[in-house]
Amino acid sequence: MTDQKAPPEHRVVLPVDPARRTEIDKQRVPMSARPYRLLALVKQDAVVRVQKEPDDTVMTWPHLLSIEFLAAVFMSVFLLFMGLFVNAPLEELANPNVTPEVAKAPWYFLGLQELLAYFHPTVAGALVPLFVLVGAAMIPFVDRENIRANRPSDRKTAVVLFSLFCGLGLVLTFLGIFFRGPGYAFTLPWVSGFHFSL
Amino acid sequence: MSFLERVDQTIRRSPVFRSIFRNPYPNDERSRAYAVMNNVFLHLHPVRVRQHAVKFAYTFCLGGLSFFLFLVLTVTGVYLMFFYAPSATQAYSDILQIQSQVPFGLLTRNIHRWAAHLMVFFVFLHMMRVFYHGAYKPPREFNWVVGVVLLFLTLFLSFTGYLLPWDQIAYWAITIGSNMAGYAPLFNTPSKTLLLAGLEVSGNTLLRFYVLHIMVFPLVAAVFLAVHFWRIRKDGGISGPL
Numbered sequence: 001m002t003d004q005k006a007p008p009e010h011r012v013v014l015p016v017d018p019a020r021r022t023e024i025d026k027q028r029v030p031m032s033a034r035p036y037r038l039l040a041l042v043k044q045d046a047v048v049r050v051q052k053e054p055d056d057t058v059m060t061w062p063h064l065l066s067i068e069f070l071a072a073v074f075m076s077v078f079l080l081f082m083g084l085f086v087n088a089p090l091e092e093l094a095n096p097n098v099t100p101e102v103a104k105a106p107w108y109f110l111g112l113q114e115l116l117a118y119f120h121p122t123v124a125g126a127l128v129p130l131f132v133l134v135g136a137a138m139i140p141f142v143d144r145e146n147i148r149a150n151r152p153s154d155r156k157t158a159v160v161l162f163s164l165f166c167g168l169g170l171v172l173t174f175l176g177i178f179f180r181g182p183g184y185a186f187t188l189p190w191v192s193g194f195h196f197s198l
Numbered sequence: 199m200s201f202l203e204r205v206d207q208t209i210r211r212s213p214v215f216r217s218i219f220r221n222p223y224p225n226d227e228r229s230r231a232y233a234v235m236n237n238v239f240l241h242l243h244p245v246r247v248r249q250h251a252v253k254f255a256y257t258f259c260l261g262g263l264s265f266f267l268f269l270v271l272t273v274t275g276v277y278l279m280f281f282y283a284p285s286a287t288q289a290y291s292d293i294l295q296i297q298s299q300v301p302f303g304l305l306t307r308n309i310h311r312w313a314a315h316l317m318v319f320f321v322f323l324h325m326m327r328v329f330y331h332g333a334y335k336p337p338r339e340f341n342w343v344v345g346v347v348l349l350f351l352t353l354f355l356s357f358t359g360y361l362l363p364w365d366q367i368a369y370w371a372i373t374i375g376s377n378m379a380g381y382a383p384l385f386n387t388p389s390k391t392l393l394l395a396g397l398e399v400s401g402n403t404l405l406r407f408y409v410l411h412i413m414v415f416p417l418v419a420a421v422f423l424a425v426h427f428w429r430i431r432k433d434g435g436i437s438g439p440l
């Protein structure tokens with residue numbers, strides 16, 4: 001039992017903003033908001049609680065674990081149905097001598113393959129991915145302005161830049177998936193159909 | 199007492215059951231705290247969490263679901279491994295066998311495939327949600343970097359797995375994907391031979407990708423996941439509220 005003692009909390013816990021109170025909050029009346037207590041009627045367990053500071057936390061069991069459990073159940077059911085009704089693609093045996101009409105990288109690399117159509121291979125194939133990975137890892141050390149701001153509205157530059165970047169990636173990937181056909185030439189999906197497999 | 203209740207009671211009072219679960223079903227705050235603390239899987243969590251963090255609309259369960267998909271992929275992947283040999287002459291026919299002969303083989307392969315795509319997708323989404331919440335800011339900078347490593351590992355877990363069916367899609371997707379590595383200035387040939395175990399995709403590549411896919415990347419990912427989860431708690435729990 002001795003090892004179960006929670007470490008002292010140094011964090012200052014502010015009461016929850018009234019506008020953001022949920023059902024869970026409403027059950028947890030802060031001590032300061034309660035003008036009186038019926039000491040004679042409190043149960044043993046409640047007396048223990050009196051010594052605790054009011055805070056904005058809830059028990060992991062059941063509040064967090066039930067949500068995690070539900071999410072896992074939904075995901076399992078979804079995967080089961082996908083697995084039952086949609087077959088993973090499989091084509092003929094690999095043949096190094098026969099280049100298929102449509103040869104595309106997996107979808108998460110299709111943005112790069114799309115760039116390959118516009119830029120020198122060194123740029124599209126090596127410099128851009130390097131820049132993306134290293135750049136992503138450096139974000140926390142570059143974005144030092146407004147160091148405490150976490151609301152999107154308080155850090156518009158970061159949010160706009162990041163959104164532009166994601167949008168660009170999305171557009172390139174979409175082009176690669178839907179608008180490229182045999183020989184990686186430009187096609188319109190509603191004219192020549194889809195040339196893509198997952 | 200109905201029959202079922204009696205069975206339930208008998209099980210719960212049996213020495214075997216009580217040797218596994220030391221405490222009764224957690225109903226009050228104290229026993230609920232013990233339930234989390236005393237369970238090796240649950241104690242990844244703190245006993246209490248800040249209440250905005252358990253709201254679905256804060257995390258959208260994206261990190262948790264990425265991890266769940268990782269677990270699903272481990273289980274289905276181990277099953278597939280029983281029936282698959284990573285050689286250019288056998289791999290493809292093994293896949294055909296898995297689909298037609300192995301019990302639940304087709305289902306397992308399908309789930310493995312879709313879960314893999316979904317995991318890549320969810321890790322991207324998780325990264326975006328973390329960014330929009332500014333959750334990479336101090337003290338969480340390092341956990342973001344760990345996350346980027348996890349993204350890289352997720353992509354390459356998927357990429358190495360993509361070759362294993364040894365069909366035309368696999369062969370040419372990997373050829374195109376790894377041609378990009380060959381465009382690196384100065385060390386294009388070394389980086390390609392390192393990746394492909396040769397100058398083009400071959401049986402050696404298959405073996406190399408297989409080992410990376412079933413052993414190296416999952417182990418490395420498990421280590422980084424452990425660090426990732428550990429750091430979430432050491433950084434003071436989930437960020438926010440906004």
Ligand code: HEM
Nearest residue numbers: 257261262264265325328333341342345346348349436437
């Ligand atoms: C295999 C991939 C990954 C898994 C399984 C994973 C898992 C998780 C989980 C379960 C959480 C708890 C909160 C939540 O669910 O959102 C979390 C938080 C976090 N993750 Fe990940 N993650 C992965 C990849 C990433 C990536 C790619 C990044 C960013 C580049 C990242 C950065 C973070 C950060 C900074 C937090 C703390 C967020 C906060 O405090 O609000 N993770 N991760």
